Amino acid sequence: MKKLISSLIVLFLLISCKNEISKNDDSIQREPNSFAIIIHGGAGGVTRENHSKEQQKAYSEKLQEALNAGYLVLEKGGISLDAVQAAIMIMEDSPLFNAGKGAVYNSEGNQEMDASIMDGSNLNCGAVAGVNHIKNPILAARIVMDSTSHVLLSGKGAEILMKKNGLVMVDSSYFFTEKRFNQLRKMQGKEQTLLDHTSYIENENLIDDHKFGTVGAVAIDKKGNIAAGTSTGGMTNKKYGRIGDSPIIGSGTYANNLTCGISATGTGEYFMKTVAAHEVSNLIQYKKMSPKEALHEVLFNQIGALGGEGGMILLDKHGNVYWDFNSKGMFRGYKKSNGENLVEMFEINSEN
Secondary structure, eight states: HHHHHHHHHHHHHHHHHOOOOOOOOOOOOOTTEEEEEEEEEEEOOOOOOOOOOHHHHHHHHHHHHHHHHHHHHHTTTOOHHHHHHHHHHHHTTTSSSSSSGOOOOOOOOOOEEEEEEETTTTOEEEEEESSSSBBHHHHHHHHHHHOOOOOOOEEHHHHHHHHHTTOOOGGGGGGHHHHHHHHHHHTTSSSOOOOTTTSSSOOOOOGGOOOOOOOEEEOTTOOOEEEEEEEEOBTOOOTTOOOOTTTTTTEEEEETTEEEEEEEEEEHOOOOOOOOHHHHHHHHHSSSHHHHHHHHHHIIIHHHHHHHOEEEEETTTTTTTEEEEEEEEEEEEEEEESEEEEEESOOOSSSS
């Protein structure tokens, strides 16, 4: 009888151990040759009340265009880095977002743009910060990654290298919009900045005055390689030379095939203080948290506790998409090879 009881106890322990291992099992494989892309266009005071039907349609269509551009690269067998780059370029070329063409003005009346990109297969990455005349900063970040031994270049040095590499350079007039410049004039002389997702005039309804943001993309290609990228113009009336989290690898952008790819948007200083994107990856890898749990922990218990706001998009190594934000809303969307396609802007939805 004692032997039987002992055998049952051993069997129970073995089953329990097996179940625990299965719960944290990393051997689950994604569908062969599957691929996906997820994007964001900024988080913050994104509410239905502050957007007309025309504005909602404009943002939705541009987000879908960005998704389609990245998806097409993946569908044709292209790599995730190229897909991320393609999606972000669509948003950089649109005045709707605070990146590239829609970049906001700093306290000196100029644009200073930041961008970064990362390859999850080998942790290679590149970034630029404080550039003024590069039409598509995400392309500059890619050149830093592919053509130099550095990770981050800034200002004139970055622009000199980009000219040598044949990137399209533009005059500052390319970034000018009268209404955005007037918004800066209202804030100059005040010791405050304006996040890209916040309107200076409460309940302001004009799309040109209400650019929501920093843009980002994460993709996984048919080979299972993950890439992530982020691009921004920063904050209206920011101090000359201020750099946020978007070009900081591990804060605003991170990709690792062992875990996930992430792009962030929000109050950059808090994402830097918490090394937010890398923290999420670490919680998944070492604490065995689910992506949903890890995003919530960082956004609400770390960034939110410090007074910061924003959101993050995440694509895990199995091709599953996630997002979360502690602000009122976030422009976001995803498209997968299984036919799923979604664009959302307002209501909080921490996981698809």
